Amino acid sequence: MSTPVFELDVSVRTDTGKGASRRLRRLHNAVPAVLYGADKEPVPLTIDHDAILHATENEAFFSHIITLNVGKKKERAVIKDLQRHPARPVILHADFLRVSEGSTIQVRVPLHFINEEKCVGVKTGGGRILKSMTEIEVTCLPKDLPEYIEVDMLEVELGHTVHLSDIGLPEGVSSVALSHGKESDHSVATVQPPRGGADEAGEDIDVEAAEDAGAEADDEGEAEEDS
Numbered sequence: 001m002s003t004p005v006f007e008l009d010v011s012v013r014t015d016t017g018k019g020a021s022r023r024l025r026r027l028h029n030a031v032p033a034v035l036y037g038a039d040k041e042p043v044p045l046t047i048d049h050d051a052i053l054h055a056t057e058n059e060a061f062f063s064h065i066i067t068l069n070v071g072k073k074k075e076r077a078v079i080k081d082l083q084r085h086p087a088r089p090v091i092l093h094a095d096f097l098r099v100s101e102g103s104t105i106q107v108r109v110p111l112h113f114i115n116e117e118k119c120v121g122v123k124t125g126g127g128r129i130l131k132s133m134t135e136i137e138v139t140c141l142p143k144d145l146p147e148y149i150e151v152d153m154l155e156v157e158l159g160h161t162v163h164l165s166d167i168g169l170p171e172g173v174s175s176v177a178l179s180h181g182k183e184s185d186h187s188v189a190t191v192q193p194p195r196g197g198a199d200e201a202g203e204d205i206d207v208e209a210a211e212d213a214g215a216e217a218d219d220e221g222e223a224e225e226d227s
Contacts, residue, residue, distance in 0.1 A: 004058060004060045004061075004064060004147075005067075006055055006058075006060075006061055006064055006065075006066045006067065007066070007067040007068075007069065008047055008051055008052060008055065008066060008067070008068055008069065009047075009048070009051070009069045010033065010035075010045045010046060010047050010068050010069065010070055011045065011046045011070070011071070012043060012044065012045060012046075012070065012071075013032060013033075013044040013045055013046045014044075016044050020032075021093070024046060025049070025090075025092070028046075029048070029049045029050065030046045030047060030048055030049055031046070031047045031048075031049050031052055031091050031092070031093065031094055032044065032045070032046060032093055032094075033045040033046070033047050033093065033094040033095065033096060034094075034095050034096070035068065035070075035075060035077060035096045035097075035098060036095070036096070036097060036098070037077075037097040037098040037099075038098035038099070038100055038103070040098065043070075045068070045070070045096075047094065049090070049091060052091055052094060053089065053090075053091055056082065056091070059110055059148070060147050060148075061079065062079055062107075062108065062109075062110070063078075063107060063108070063109045063110060063145060063146065063147055063148065064078075064145070064147065065077070065078060065099060065142055065145065066078060066079065066096070068096065075096075075098060076098065076099050076100075076142070077096040077097055077098050077099060078096070078097050078099055078105055078107050078145075079094065079095070079096060079097075080095045080096065080097045081093075081094070081095040082094050082095075099142045100142075101141070101142055101143065102141070103141075103142075104139050104140060104141055105139065105140065105141070105142060105145070106137060106138070106139050106176060107137070107138060107139075107140075107145060108135045108136070108137050108138075109135060109136060109137075109138050109145075109146055109147075109148060109149055110134065110135045110148045110149075111133060111134055111135055111136060111148065111149055111150075111151050111167075111188065112148045112149070112150050112151070113129070113131065113150075113151045113153055113189065114150050114151070114152050114153065114154075115152055115153050115154035116129055116153050118153075118154055119153040119154060119155075119156055119191060120154070120155055120156065120157050120158075121156055121157045121158035121159070121160065121191030122153075122191060124158075125157065125158030125191070125193070126158075126193075126194045127158045127159070127191040127192055127193050127194060128191070128192055128194070129153060129189055129190070129191055129192070130189065130190045130191075130192045131188070131189045132186070132187045132188060132189060132190070133186070133187075133188045133189070136149065136164065136167075136175060136176075136177070136188075137175070137176040137177065138169070138173050138174060138175060138176060139173075139174050139176055139179075140172050140173040140174065141172060143172075144170065144171070144172035144173055145173075146170050146173060149167060149169065149170070149173075150168075151167055151188060151189060153189065153191075156189075156191050157191065158191050158193055159190075159191065159192075159193055160190070160191055161187050161188075161189070161190040161191075162187070162188045162189045162190070163185045163186065163187055163188060164177055164178055164184075164185050164186055164188060165178060165185045166188070167188065
């Protein structure tokens with residue numbers, strides 16, 4: 001698979017402030033943005049709205065090095081923040097962080113869940129996968145930045161949870177959350193048991209297991225009555 005290349009033509013913005021940003025969006029169909037980082041002064045930028053909107057339709061845009069063409073100068077950066085309109089497909093503002101080959105960057109990378117249909121807890125247990133994360137924040141050098149990180153659900157059993165520490169990260173890539181200690185080893189996905197039992201999930205009911213569960217419940221009930 002070819003590696004996507006993202007390149008945006010931008011211009012330096014001299015008219016700043018909320019009023020100027022509103023005029024920029026309304027009159028010129030453009031997006032105000034800022035380029036910062038690498039111990040340099042922040043630079044206010046203007047980007048064509050349709051160009052950046054089209055770029056954001058590709059998931060890889062958020063985890064790739066982007067080339068910003070500032071006149072005749074090229075700046076390498078990653079997207080750090082994107083403000084969208086709450087109701088319309090409109091981008092309101094963008095923040096870009098400069099990158100250099102020898103400096104680590106902190107970026108959110110999407111998670112790709114694989115083998116969901118073949119998952120043990122789904123296929124034999126009738127469960128369903130409940131995802132609590134769709135991306136994770138990582139640190140790495142620009143050359144090591146992955147397009148996405150895979151989460152293999154194949155052997156996850158019913159009722160079991162995949163945590164951040166269970167994910168295999170590429171060489172040179174570290175989880176930001178895990179750097180804060182074990183208490184930050186958050187859940188990524190859980191194979192949740194079917195709410196109405198295996199029958200609702202389209203699986204055969206395990207009669208023996210059901211009878212055992214019923215017997216245990218009866219024993220507990222009798223014990224409560226005797227107490």
